[in-house]
Amino acid sequence: MSQHPYVLLTAVDLEVGSSFVLQAALAVAAAHEPTDLHILAVATPAFAVGSDLATAPYAAMSQVDMGDFSRTISENIEEFRKREPRLPLLRVEAHRSIGNPADEIVWLAAHLNADRILLGSHNRRGLKRMLLGSVAEKVVRLAGCEVTVVRDKNHKAEWRVPEIEPVCPDCAHTRQVSNGAKLWCTRHSQYHVRAHVYSSAGRGPEGPHASNAMTGT
Numbered sequence: 001m002s003q004h005p006y007v008l009l010t011a012v013d014l015e016v017g018s019s020f021v022l023q024a025a026l027a028v029a030a031a032h033e034p035t036d037l038h039i040l041a042v043a044t045p046a047f048a049v050g051s052d053l054a055t056a057p058y059a060a061m062s063q064v065d066m067g068d069f070s071r072t073i074s075e076n077i078e079e080f081r082k083r084e085p086r087l088p089l090l091r092v093e094a095h096r097s098i099g100n101p102a103d104e105i106v107w108l109a110a111h112l113n114a115d116r117i118l119l120g121s122h123n124r125r126g127l128k129r130m131l132l133g134s135v136a137e138k139v140v141r142l143a144g145c146e147v148t149v150v151r152d153k154n155h156k157a158e159w160r161v162p163e164i165e166p167v168c169p170d171c172a173h174t175r176q177v178s179n180g181a182k183l184w185c186t187r188h189s190q191y192h193v194r195a196h197v198y199s200s201a202g203r204g205p206e207g208p209h210a211s212n213a214m215t216g217t
Contacts, residue, residue: 003034005034005035005036005091006029006032006033006034006035006036006115006116007035007036007038007112007113007114007115007116008025008028008029008032008035008036008037008038008114008115008116008117008118009038009039009040009105009108009109009112009114009116009117009118010022010024010025010037010038010039010040010117010118010119011039011040011041011042011101011105011117011118011119011120011135012039012040012041012072012119012120013041013042013101018072018120019072019076019079020120020150020151020152021118021119021120021150022039022072022073022076023076023079023080024118024148024150025037025039025118026076026077026080027080028116028118028148030080030084036091036093036112037091037092037093038092038093038094038095038108038112038114039073039092039093039094039095040094040095040096040097040104040105040108041069041094041095041096041097042096042097042098042099042100042101042104042105043096043097043098044098044099044100044101045098045099066094066096069094069096070094073092073094077092095108101135102135102138102139102142103138103142105117105119105135105139105143106138106139106142106143106144109143109144109145110144114145115145115146116145116146116147116148117139117143117145117146117147117148118147118148118149118150119135119136119139119147119148119149119150120136120149120150120151121134121135121136121149121150121151136149168185168187168188170185170186170187170188171183171184171185171188173185
């Protein structure tokens with residue numbers, strides 16, 4: 001009896017970052033055997049004032065050159081195979097369509113009975129996002145299967161600035177004398193600046209549990 005393949009649909013726009021999305025899709029596909037990997041590029045028709053609406057779809061289709069599209073896919077597969085010599089892909093198929101990207105992605109996923117959609121996010125802001133909307137957000141809302149959104153790791157630098165505070169001597173003493181069973185001194189067990197939830201699993205005979213607490217001074 002043949003095993004039903006895992007169907008993965010990934011969407012790319014051939015802009016900067018497409019290789020990152022394709023490499024992520026290949027990694028997911030390699031983790032499921034067998035896999036049908038479908039790669040979609042969507043062309044968006046531009047209806048300028050006075051344009052010939054009858055020819056607009058053909059003009060849009062030229063946005064996605066199938067030769068470039070196929071080469072991009074082949075280059076990414078070759079790059080992935082160099083890192084992972086055994087690539088368990090049942091089939092890789094390229095698709096291109098015309099229309100609203102989110103709608104086309106969701107439609108093709110349903111048509112293929114996809115198990116997962118994987119796509120990137122450009123993290124657009126301001127007017128461009130207001131005009132174009134977020135493809136990723138719309139796909140997440142409309143898709144009938146799991147959706148994975150990937151992007152380059154790029155945390156905001158200002159969010160990584162640590163809050164450097166000296167260790168409370170009383171807290172340090174409490175942890176030392178209790179061998180870690182108690183984390184906070186009397187004062188800080190009652191009040192801290194910032195909330196968090198910590199687990200003290202295995203720290204006492206009562207067994208694992210989680211408690212609300214606060215951090216800071």
